Amino acid sequence: MAQPKDAWFEHIENPSGLLLELAQAKTGADIFTFWQTLPETQPLYDYYFEWDNIAAIPIQSYDYWFKKQVVQNARNKIRKALKLGVIVEEVPFDDAFCMSLTKIYNETPIRQGRKFIHYGIDVEALKDGLSDKLESAVFLGAFYEGELVGYIKLLLLRKFIRATGTLTSTRHRDKPIMNLLICKAVEYCALHTFPFLAYGRFTYGKKGDDGLTEFKRHNGFEKIDIPRYYIPITLTGKLALRLKLHREMSSLLPTNLYQFFLSLRSRWYTKSKAAFYSSK
Template identity: 40%
Template sequence: MNSSVTVCGREVRVRGRLIRIARLNGDKYLFLGNPEPMLEGLRKSGKRIDLFTFIQKLPETSPKYPYPMEWDNFAALPVSTFDHWWEQQINNKTRNAARQADKKGVIVREVPFDDALVQGIWEVYNESPVRQGKPNAHYGKDFKTIYREEATHLENSIFIGAFLDQKMIGFIKLVYDETRTQAGLMNIVSMIGHRDKAPTNALVAQAVRSCAERGIRYLVYSNFAYGKKQRDSLSDFKERNGFQRVDVPRYYVPLSRIGWAAFRLGLHKNFADHLPEPLLARLREVRKAWYNRKLLLATEGS
């Protein structure tokens, strides 16, 4: 059961049936300076909320609030200038990959949010029903749905597109926090059919440039590690592009007796977090093979 409530002018989303967990709309991209007014507002909201969770923003990595917490992490790239990143933070192989898009005619630039951008995003999303071995959650959505989803946080967003012959083949949505300290890659997707042109590498390069030009000190590519998951091709890609794992506190503030009990018993975690990593790795392999086979059969039947 999902719902939302506005507190202190911020939208808070509430998820769960047995345990109701709330977090900011834009959690990991937008942050709380002083959490106390938010907590007080949630207590008075009339909504049943058992836990409120929020993450601490960079560059502070030591716990600064007296609430129960667990360690979370960012894949973070310190940004000073584009030239410093290009010359000091990545190697020749990564630089060559970023150049490859330009050599093959791909143009990467910031773009305004409008119907043309959303149409391009819609085409990128609807290229394939499977991405990285699992169902593409955006596949099959109509234009209006994509428009509504991408129109969030526009006042804090930067859109970057990769174009080949005027056709969008990849895009980034960057969302920066209220103090312009860090910007997170909320979306970064490129067409599978143009992988040989390395548009994703070129998009990351432009994201670094966009942050440097605005004085944004950290570019964040979601998490470096997810739960117990071992290294994979995505974490390797992040590392090659200069992103580092930075551990930061994630707070869980109980707002009810159920919340206190849930946190102490670990019931606020996903079911998968309680399983051993070797089993999870095997299940991911089976899932990937299953969806790839479904995609192959669908392609052969079309």
């Protein structure tokens, strides 16, 4: 299946021309898929599509977001982070920042109930991984008593800002750092008149609501449905679409069974995390 290299960045304005290029290039792909980007949420093209979704905050103003879109609990957490002395500011993407950030990445091998694939990363690999699209990126760093305790990378896109790489220190989990980072990201959007702040998907297939979904909801993110197109390039692609073979294998499992397996995985990683800390 072929798709844009960066679906968030690439706005497809002429899919028919792109399809012709793909067919002539003989890439071996049977299906081409892409989604529309904000703010276009209604189908623009006469191709087969299924509804996908993103999590985004419609930005009117910072004050409106803080008073009307954020729940009371999240507002209290923002105030708590500020009261404890956490500050967030724009930071340069340099060696000092990457060295401090590497320490956060290597605090624990388990995050959010699953294996953290970036644990053990070195400075050069981290720098290389985060240096993508630097010309369109802004980094916000969270600091406590001069120490970097979290960050968020913002990508300034065509008509919205996307929150991408983000991480906070587990050693400072008593401070609602992530809430304050989102707060400052919204402030940045409002200041630079971007109408949306996007942060991944709101829901992921049959996974259902989880802690991240609740965090997004509490901080003013909404589920915005957008069309994802699936266009067959070959006869095999047409057959695959007809048989629904373009979907992920997890979609074939009953929802309850899929969520049960996720729960088992989370419990296993929680035990692994406890063993990791007890060995230190």
